[in-house]
Amino acid sequence: TRPAGPEQLRSRIAAELERTRARTALLTEAVDEDDLTRQHSPLMSPLVWDLAHVGNQEELWLVRDVGGREPVRRDIDDLYDAFKQPRRDRPALPLLPPQEARAYLLTVRDKVLDLLDRVAFTERPLVADGFAFGMIVQHEQQHDETMLATHQLRAGPAVLHAPPPPEPTVRVDAEVLVPAGEFTMGTDTDPWALDNERPAHRVHLPAYAIDAAPVTNGRYREFIADGGYDDPRWWSPAGWRHRREAELVAPMHWRRDGDGWAYRRFGRWAPVRDDEPVVHVCHHEARAYAAWAGKRLPTEAEWEKAARWDPATGRSRRYPWGDDDPTAEHANLGQRHLWPAPVGAYPAGASPLGVHQLIGDVWEWTSTPFRGHPGFTAFPYREYSEVFFGDDHRVLRGGSFGTDRAACRGTFRNWDFPIRRQIFSGFRCARDARPEESQP
Numbered sequence: 001t002r003p004a005g006p007e008q009l010r011s012r013i014a015a016e017l018e019r020t021r022a023r024t025a026l027l028t029e030a031v032d033e034d035d036l037t038r039q040h041s042p043l044m045s046p047l048v049w050d051l052a053h054v055g056n057q058e059e060l061w062l063v064r065d066v067g068g069r070e071p072v073r074r075d076i077d078d079l080y081d082a083f084k085q086p087r088r089d090r091p092a093l094p095l096l097p098p099q100e101a102r103a104y105l106l107t108v109r110d111k112v113l114d115l116l117d118r119v120a121f122t123e124r125p126l127v128a129d130g131f132a133f134g135m136i137v138q139h140e141q142q143h144d145e146t147m148l149a150t151h152q153l154r155a156g157p158a159v160l161h162a163p164p165p166p167e168p169t170v171r172v173d174a175e176v177l178v179p180a181g182e183f184t185m186g187t188d189t190d191p192w193a194l195d196n197e198r199p200a201h202r203v204h205l206p207a208y209a210i211d212a213a214p215v216t217n218g219r220y221r222e223f224i225a226d227g228g229y230d231d232p233r234w235w236s237p238a239g240w241r242h243r244r245e246a247e248l249v250a251p252m253h254w255r256r257d258g259d260g261w262a263y264r265r266f267g268r269w270a271p272v273r274d275d276e277p278v279v280h281v282c283h284h285e286a287r288a289y290a291a292w293a294g295k296r297l298p299t300e301a302e303w304e305k306a307a308r309w310d311p312a313t314g315r316s317r318r319y320p321w322g323d324d325d326p327t328a329e330h331a332n333l334g335q336r337h338l339w340p341a342p343v344g345a346y347p348a349g350a351s352p353l354g355v356h357q358l359i360g361d362v363w364e365w366t367s368t369p370f371r372g373h374p375g376f377t378a379f380p381y382r383e384y385s386e387v388f389f390g391d392d393h394r395v396l397r398g399g400s401f402g403t404d405r406a407a408c409r410g411t412f413r414n415w416d417f418p419i420r421r422q423i424f425s426g427f428r429c430a431r432d433a434r435p436e437e438s439q440p
């Protein structure tokens with residue numbers, strides 16, 4: 001996947017920038033000016049903030065830092081600095097109106113394409129292998145997924161359309177046993193991997209079992225029907241407190257529908273389908289379900305070993321299916337569909353151990369607080385990940401149907417507060433291997 005020479009790298013970067021901008025355009029042209037400037041939830045920015053923020057980051061890193069060129073709009077840096085402006089305050093800011101934001105993005109992009117024609121991909125870490133360009137592509141894609149979550153929160157009729165995900169073609173086992181032993185976690189070699197995915201390091205895990213697929217709506221409904229939301233036994237103390245304060249009774253966007261449940265997906269209500277991975281649950285709900293099921297959430301290392309470790313060679317792959325970039329056969333990524341695919345729909349994406357749908361469909365909560373890998377160094381800026389290290393966030397893995405392939409790898413790490421569920425978050429369970437299972 002490493003491009004052969006600078007000209008291939010240049011054209012690959014140009015294609016990724018363009019593909020990504022087309023997605024941004026789709027998300028911001030599907031609604032009117034009022035919808036773009038309004039706040040649809042206190043958790044989210046107005047879409048027009050995300051739009052200009054994407055352009056501002058591109059200006060900061062590519063035009064100014066890599067290119068060493070004059071600022072386009074130094075006057076708006078503070079407005080679009082995520083650390084200076086909390087999300088709830090963003091609608092009140094003197095933001096660029098939609099047409100000005102679009103014009104700003106075009107101006108920045110012109111300069112970037114000019115720069116891309118001339119840049120030498122030297123050994124300077126910011127430009128080696130086109131890293132800064134890859135970082136900016138991933139940044140825009142991450143905000144596109146955030147904007148997609150804003151669309152899901154938006155009231156009113158549907159404006160986004162996509163074909164449904166593929167139907168299942170195989171039956172998937174309940175769980176897979178992963179033998180005890182070491183594997184390589186993280187990466188030193190993936191050229192566009194972000195700082196928190198580095199460095200590669202060896203991790204030893206005792207034998208464990210992990211669900212071969214994400215937990216489905218059908219199973220999650222059993223937890224609800226069994227009184228799971230009313231039984232503090234299944235919840236952590238913080239989880240139970242949150243469950244009561246927020247009055248959680250079901251995943252976000254669900255409502256009772258006769259004897260069953262319906263969910264709202266981008267402005268349309270539909271009966272809940274049992275064989276799809278559950279989405280829009282917080283870490284506390286995932287943890288409670290796992291306890292009810294007699295299991296636990298996987299650690300981040302357990303998730304990554306199940307996704308990347310190849311027992312035949314002992315090496316860790318970039319993706320469950322190998323080292324090649326995802327295609328439509330491998331995983332439900334990139335907003336090609338607007339919800340998770342039923343279990344068994346992506347046999348070509350399974351890992352060597354037979355674990356399915358690790359990449360795409362839903363972000364998967366792990367039990368691990370977000371920290372740096374051993375030997376971590378912040379690059380190129382502390383505010384991407386280092387400032388979030390600590391006990392406040394839990395790691396999510398694997399990407400959702402709304403994650404672009406450029407922002408998703410076997411090593412990619414996402415994180416959020418354990419109460420958040422407006423993101424496309426689901427989970428799978430794990431458990432320690434029983435002694436008789438641990439024998440080789």
Ligand code: AVJ
Binds near residue numbers: 143146384413416
């Ligand atoms: C990695 C998804 C947690 O959206 O807060 C975007 C990505 N960082 N702009 C986020 C990000 C800066 C980040 N997450």
Ligand code: FE
Binds near residue numbers: 057139
């Ligand atoms: Fe950002």
